[in-house]
Amino acid sequence: MQPAVIAIHGGAGTITRAAMDAAREREYIEALQHVLQAGQRILAEGGSALDAVTEAVRLLEECPLFNAGKGAVLTHAGTYELDAAVMDGATLAAGAVACVTRLRNPVLAARAVLDHSEHVLFAGAGAEAFAQSQGLELVGPDYYFTQARHDQWQRALGNAGMALLDHDGAALVAQGKTQASDPIDPDSKFGTVGAVACDGRGNLAAATSTGGVTNKQVGRVGDTPVIGAGCYADDVAAVSATGTGEMFIRTVAAHDVAAQMRYAGLSLEESARRVVMEKLPAINGRGGLIAVDRAGNVTLPFNTEGMYRGFARVGEAVNVSIYG
């Protein structure tokens, strides 16, 4: 038996202690612990890495604290457009949906694409029709609404229409730094969610889901549903990313973690470090990723102030952290 493990993230960005009160911090920590315990249980019962990451991301989508499913950020037009992907490292099977507006759980639609379609990536209305044909739940736009994301969007609109990362926006609001006259750092906030796992058979899987970046242009697709950019799994590593999506696409970030291990013989930790601390910053890419390999090693690097993150090995206590 392999040492089964699951890791999750709830986005990276300007997450500082100063911008967080104790009650809010508790909420995040408890949410992450709850999701990790659910994933840990699936692995402990002999479930697959693919099932564990799908369920972990579904639970993160259900939680309004994170920018995926309920609690997603708004586009420039005040609408919601969600992206998700899932990949099975054992078979290289993958499924993804982009720009969906009516799916309660985009990750379940991505999983249905993986399981039941000859295609890999569906977008927009076609993705929703496919999900509906698979019996998945459709919701109205009100389902995704949270006052916090709405306020962030309003502030972003008042700041020269910049797009911003979810947790950066939250930090600026908390610091009172988002008056209309203040520039918002467009690179400072990401709230995507993701999970990676290695199961008892040594199989790997990854899943990622997001509402994207606050105030994004309608039709913009980030790295999350792009296989190899924001989500990737093979028999070497499973990776889920969060951050400035355009840079993760340009560096093919998630795939690069596995590729450097396969072709250059790097360890999981060193490979992920080079991507997050060297290759992404070289083009102003901000964010982080979570990764596991088939020996059960875990790494959770980020180049922002914080990243909601944690991991849980079967039979061991759950580990959760927020700050650097």
Ligand code: ASP
């Ligand atoms: N990577 C996501 C995107 O660009 C945003 C995030 O991680 O919060 O859509």
